[in-house]
Amino acid sequence: MDFVCNDKLVIVGAAGMIGSNMAQIASVMHLTPNLCLFDVYEPGLEGVYEELRHCGFDGMNIHYTTDVKEAFTGAKYIVSSGGAPRKAGMTREDLISGNGEIAKQLGENIRKYCPDLEHLTIIFNPADITGIIALLHSGLKPSQVTTLAGLDSTRLQSELAKHFGVLQHEVTGARTYGGHGEQMAVFGSSVKVDGKPLSELIGTDKLTDEQWAELRQRVIKGGANIIKLRGRSSFQSPAQLSIEMIGAAMGGPAFRWPVGTYVSNDRYDHVMMAWETVLDRNGAHIKPIEHATDEEMKELDASYKHLQDQIDNIIKMGLIPSVDKWSELNPNIK
Template sequence: MSNSEIVNVVITGAAGQIAYSLIFNVIKGDMFGNDQKIKLVLLDIPAMIDGLRGVVMEIEDCAYPLVSSIVCTTDVKEAFTDAHYAILVGAMPRRDGMERSDLLKANAAIFKVQGKAINDYANKNVKVLVVGNPANTNALIASTCAPNIPKENFSCLTRLDHNRAKAQIALKANVNVKDVHNVIIWGNHSSTQYPDSRCGYINLPTGKTPISNVIKNDQWLQGEFITTVQKRGAAIISARKLSSAASAAKAITDHMHDWVFGTPEGEYVSMGVPSDGSYGIPEGIIFSFPVTIKNGKYTIVQGLPIDPFSRALIDSTHSELIQEKTSAFQFIE
């Protein structure tokens, strides 16, 4: 899309804390570039409308020149009409006493409605990023309910896990995080995800060096590193009594920026995308893979080695996604 055009960007759950950080990244130009004008469409439930109006006042008071217009709404038709990008942050959180089936049912209803609205009203080239959990399955529901939108235009956020993995490697190796490359998040955005350092490298003064040759601690790389990334969200909630908002907003910004502008040559990032049979993951779920991106199109990186340790973890997270799909889809049929 030409920068002379105004892009319509929809953010759902727009009165929530993740959106509160995300919105300002978008309107500063971090996501779509410093010269891309934006129509910002903020969608939330009626109970949140007063808070949303307060957010709009803050946006106005920032006086960012990229903001062409702001729409504040509770109506999905108004929100998604002619949308170029849809960032679906809002979802039903799990509450005390809520069974997982209740959570899946509540979110199936939300993403069925939003998927249908995207199908009926959005630009047919719309790019959709699902953040609200369970993100992989919610993205699959939205995509299923939007048959007129290409499946590859739906993704879910695993970039937060990817960024967390890079940060843990950087801390352990005592290097700057910018020098850590090509870690991978496989599978579900859940505690079964597989953070994989095997194909990654670190830029040292002597050149590109495999992560394992720098850290030289396979027990840590196959143990504490993995569990730390898997449980990082829960650890943040335990520490601050709130979920990770700023880091989630940064990851959303990174995900969409790369989807629009592409990845550097030789660099891959993690995205939850429709499985196509790669790495033994059959079609029919949204699965986090390593991808490269060019001209707005992602490509799953092929030919990476999968050892028995990795195969077991990839199969485990795949199994969880199949179970989630089976449970959730009974509520949309």
């Protein structure tokens, strides 16, 4: 059986719905034979382990543990969904306090047990904030930490495909940037529907301005809609996309969507946000956002301001130091 690599991949939060799905997808994708499942809830964790064995995957060396030192030692890749999920009526930001502490501990454990980690992908919300906390405390390079942001872009693609009655892959260039939350910036300028620019369709009888505004809101509130429909937060889609992300970092197929990554340039500084990147064995490296309209950039500016406010909040909570001291905590942050 051929695998992408032989390095140790750890699934944090493996007893949960996202984590267990991630473990199965990673096995199906043949990312590595060396898969470690970590969670603090042992009965559920053992249940996931047994179910994966019952799948009969060839060549897999699956291990589970509730001991963080055992799980992280020797790890080269980690995907973490190990935070509290969002419930009905909650925003992602409502999870900052508890999940922020979890992110801090995650970063500290990486620094302590697997400082040679190649890549960390974070799923649990609010991912832009838990990602920056884990990055700072882990000591990793910015290119080595990514967060789940592509889910918003796939939701945009899905909504457009449903509206125009085309297959989902016939909608190309669907992109959202900025925060993974209700302040995200939804870009339409790069989108094509069956080869036709979306900009030529908006404002016509095929997609009126009102329909476009309503569609954008469905994208922004896509996660809340899943909670309404299923009674729990999304798990299949974040599991799929997160494993595609870590798979790209492990040397697998290129990741097709924006990722949450550390951005520090002349317009946006000291922030983790959805951006256009190349994600491969060398980590995540940002690319220019092309073809954006002035209005879209204003939306991205507003999303960035919202993220800055959240960062100020977690500084006040003591989860991270003030920005001028970030490089003291993590010398890889400039």
